[in-house]
Amino acid sequence: MAARTSATTVAALLRQSIATCELRTILQIGTRPTAAAAATRAATSAISVNTTSRNPSHYRSLHTTPVWLKKKGREEKEHARARPAADSGNSNGSSTSGGGSSSQHPTPTPEEALDFADVHSRLTKLASHANESLKRLKAGGRFNPDLVGSVKVQPDRNESSVSYPIRELASVIPKGGRTISLLVHEAAYIKPIMSAVQAHRDFNQQPQRSPDNELELILKVEPEKREDLAKRVKAICHDWRERIRDVRQRRDKLHAAWKKDGSMLPDAKRKADTELDKVIKAEVAKVDAAEKDTMKAAESK
Structure with a gap:
């Protein structure tokens, strides 16, 4: 009697499982599966249930399991923090305005914040180009x-x-x-x-x-009017000053980046800014002197 009851219960469970599989298939593909396909699906489902009951970690399906993200370590965070400053230096250095690309000039560091070798290198290149143009004007303008x-x-x-x-x-x-x-x-x-x-x-x-x-x-060559020659001198010197300002802004941004990432203290930044201001003022004074000298030579012709 007990054996018959057990067989009846198993049969009922099997029929219920087959019905569930049929309903799932109909919902997914809109067609009723064959009896053989339903039996196979029911057997597979029973095996999956048994396996899942033994291994609780399989309760989550693959497509719903979130991706486990590894926390950033201390070194990686510091590297990510330092990256914007490095990128800022590269972007500034790659620009052609202000005296050429960074590969042609020394690379500044926050440890040597008062070393303006990069600034002097850019300013020297600008002065060489501008003085060459002024020299041609002093030699006779267009008649050269x-x-x-x-x-x-x-x-x-x-x-x-x-x-x-x-x-x-x-x-x-x-x-x-x-x-x-x-x-x-x-x-x-x-x-x-x-x-x-x-x-x-x-x-x-x-x-x-x-x-x-x-x-x-x-x-x-027709003689050039003094007024026209004076305009050309002023244009060259104006462009020279603008490019000096570009050099100043490049280094200012670098100081700000160093302070932001913590590699330069506020007091050190103020001192570096003050020294940089002295360098730029001295260079602008050279431009003023060159412009005055060239204008004097042009007016004497």
């Missing part, structure tokens, strides 16, 4: 063989990216007064040189062919 020789020429129109200064395609020779002779190395360069000089903002005239030499071009 060096200025004529630096005009870019494109020998081949089909290769617009290839250009050479006139000094590489011809000999630039001053002939007295405001006349410059261009002895072209090859006849093929004559027309490109004439076009380049005519298109240049400082000349805007076409060199004339020499009647005595087919490879010689004659350029007569």
